[in-house]
Amino acid sequence: MSEKLDRLDKLPLRRDLVGLEPYGAPQIDAEVLLNVNENTHGVPLEVREAIAEAVQEAIQGLNRYPDREFTTLRTLLAGYLGHSLTPNHIWAANGSNEVLQQILQAFGGPGRTALGFPPTYSMYPLLASATNTEYVSGERSDHFSLTARDAAEQVAVLAPNVVFLCSPNNPTGTALGLDVVEAVYSAGESSRAIVIVDEAYAEFAKEGTPSALSLLPGRERLIVSRTMSKAFALAGARVGYLAASPEVTDALRLVRLPYHLSAITQATANAALQHPAILLANVEDIKCQRDRIVEGLRDLGLRPEESDSNFVFFGGVRNTSRVWQGLLAAGILIRDVGIPGYLRVTAGTAEETERFLTELGRLVQDESYLKS
Incomplete structure (x- = not known):
């Protein structure tokens, strides 16, 4: 990114844009994408x-x-x-x-x-x-x-x-x-x-x-x-x-x-x-998966916030970067929102939810992942 910024210095860029980086969640190829709150069920x-x-x-x-x-x-x-x-x-x-x-x-x-x-x-x-x-x-x-x-x-x-x-x-x-x-x-x-x-x-x-x-x-x-x-x-x-x-x-x-x-x-x-009825039917299933994630995170000793959305924000993590990397290594991409001790996961399909909870459970068996 620094190389791009160096090239931008050659242009008469607006002062308030100097040194900024483009916004955007990481676009990483993973088997399970649960990082940007997309509708994981697709268009019927x-x-x-x-x-x-x-x-x-x-x-x-x-x-x-x-x-x-x-x-x-x-x-x-x-x-x-x-x-x-x-x-x-x-x-x-x-x-x-x-x-x-x-x-x-x-x-x-x-x-x-x-x-x-x-x-x-x-x-x-x-x-x-x-x-x-x-x-x-x-x-x-x-x-x-x-x-x-x-x-x-x-x-x-x-x-x-x-x-x-x-x-x-x-x-x-x-x-x-x-x-x-x-x-x-x-x-x-x-x-x-x-x-x-x-x-x-x-x-x-x-x-x-x-x-x-x-x-x-x-x-x-x-x-x-x-x-x-x-x-x-x-x-x-x-x-x-x-x-x-x-x-x-x-x-x-x-x-x-x-x-x-x-x-x-x-x-x-x-x-x-x-x-609309066909599309909103998927919404109801996503809400079920969201609530399942909340319950599963509590069972793992983590602290999910109550959610009215298609994602879950959860705390109780000692090293967010380590957990994020551990899930990615298992093929699951979630979102590190930059708040210490917290991560965010999109509610996926039933299969994606099961995989996320299983892999996260494996990670948090190591107490070093939990916030003291």
């Missing part, structure tokens, strides 16, 4: 066939630009989300990262700040940097919790222009109560803060967990972002979206690139949204 055959047919039809018109307003996609997404949403409340882009970037392009920028509560999604500060938005790190309580009172007090003091609330949170996997969102929104009134609730893993939440979508009416500064990468198993298609007031979607039209969603992307997403 019936949905694959529907996508192939839709893409084949779209190919016939590739000499023309796609629908700039992705009207069908917005209509289908509004129908999927419910909550009396209309296409005017919906926006989409190439993955939720682009959605978040466009929000910061519209509401962040030089002289403005974005607040996040680490540990949380590591792209937030990077997206802030890319849009010349100052990123401010808030604080969580013990066990990585965030109460309505603590969050609201920090928003009131720091007066950010944008607030990121990740629920379920990545990497901890826990969902926020709606009281946190309501308190943050009220506390941000004086600074007119845009409040983003990142619900990328919402479909994996435990039964009865409410969505911030229910809070949208009357809150024009509230945005709920989602993705089709996780529950819909379309990580490779790159489709993210949000629900917000029509004022927000109009603002994003000011910063989006023209025709930013290709005809192929739109066709893929539209076809998948015709089969």
